[in-house]
Amino acid sequence: MTDAPVISARKLDKFYGDFHALKGVSIDVERGERVVICGPSGSGKSTLIRCFNALEFHQGGKLFVAGNEVYEGAKNINLLRQHVGMVFQQFNLFPHLTVLENLTIGPQKVRGVSRAAAEATARKFLERVRIPDQADKYPRQLSGGQQQRVAIARSLCMETRIMLFDEPTSALDPEMISEVLEVMVELAQEGMTMVCVTHEMGFARKVADRMVFMDAGEIVEMADPETFFDHPRSERCRDFLDKILDH
Amino acid sequence: MSDAALPQNLMPARPPLSRRVTGSTGFALLMYAGLMGLFVYGAYSGAARMGYNWQWYNIPRYIYRFTDDGFQAGELMIGLGMTLVLSLGAFLLAVGAGLAMALLRLSDLVIGKWLSIALLEFLRNMPLLVLVYLFYYVLGPIFTWSRITAAVICLGVFHGALVSEIIRGGIKSVAQGQWEAARSIGMTKGQAYLYIILPQAVPLMLPPLTNEAIQLIKSSAIVSVIAVAELTTVGRNLVSDTYMSFEVWFTVALIYLAITLTMSFGVSALENRIGRHE
Ligand SMILES: Nc1ncnc2c1ncn2[C@@H]1O[C@H](COP(=O)(O)OP(=O)(O)OP(=O)(O)O)[C@@H](O)[C@H]1O
């Protein structure tokens, strides 16, 4: 493989009806890089990373993910999604399946892995997110923090090469946030390529290679964490950081 | 907030005695029995005034009889069998057609969507009786359908339209996030339906589907207008042969009631079970 960026967005435009949700957004994410995106509500953070996973399609510009161009109707979209994991704010575990089945259904049905192999992989990743003893429970029997860790494991079971996180801790009670962040930090230390939308600035300082600030559908500021937190250039970014670092 | 913090008037109150009595199952059954009793009494006293000659003793042999050959189903039982076969066939067809219409409606195909809506609105806004005539007298000869085939297809398609709305509702009530999670692990739309969406939607659909089956059994009586030998047709033929119209129609009504009420109780039991699992 070459050293081309794993995600390369060139002047992406995205509209919801008349609403211009992404206005010419360009960003490259290198292999093994950790990018943290923040910004006010409605600024287009979710929209951007959902484009990376082809859950939404952009209307203008070009997007390459893992070497393939992403566009509506592209042939290899499902293949692409297998390699780009997504962790949602609301976990979105499959409620009718046990934890173990949540992890094995993708490998078994999508990748055609045998049941035994899928279960072995699943147990390995459950171990890694530190809930090996919950395999036979149903999602509703777990705490929010446990559910989110299962969701992370579910993505990992697909042998994802890129992990996208959309505010993975926003729906959690404060005491459960750290257990999810710990798993994410470990993942980062193992070299996973990660794009995280989060307002957990402590986490961002610890793992981010690059910080991105979005506002009104644009990337307003993009810098390494030190510069970003200590010398934000734009007024909007300064205001935003003041607000969220306050509490 | 703890219960103690609630002001007194927000505490759930014990319902008044009158509500507790009128809301109970026993009371409902009593009401029902009373109404039925009144109805039967009215019919009997009316019949007496007409000088009606009751021949209940003649009815059982139209249900079943024992001959030298052993047990034999009577006309009414054969008619009931036809009603059930007709209903079952039509119900299976309705579920198949309903699923197809619902998936078409939910698909990305613009033409499919419009086709499904057009068909739904056509079927939903057409008197079933007219539809029966249409299927038997117009489509029947074209496709050389027998009466029974025409009846099954007509009932199946008509109820299929209603079933499609039940299926669509069930699928729609599965959270959008489930789709996204399924797609994000690389599932195709078909795999997402099969492994993620339908397993969650089907339990929600079962009670309304059973209700629809009850509706179907009731509306199957209408195909007596094209002389399919189901329960209602048998009843009509018996009446014209024996002139026992009161006894025969009472019996036919009771048979329909027995079946539909049994299914209704089944639905409530089903709903209770699903409710408990929530
Ligand atoms: N499916 C949709 N249809 C119409 N408008 C949408 C849709 N999804 C998002 N939008 C709009 O696009 C804008 C960007 O939304 P997005 O979810 O990307 O914001 P965000 O930065 O993730 O915000 P938040 O912090 O609240 O999650 C918002 O104004 C939102 O209302």
Ligand SMILES: [Mg+2]
């Ligand atoms: Mg968002």
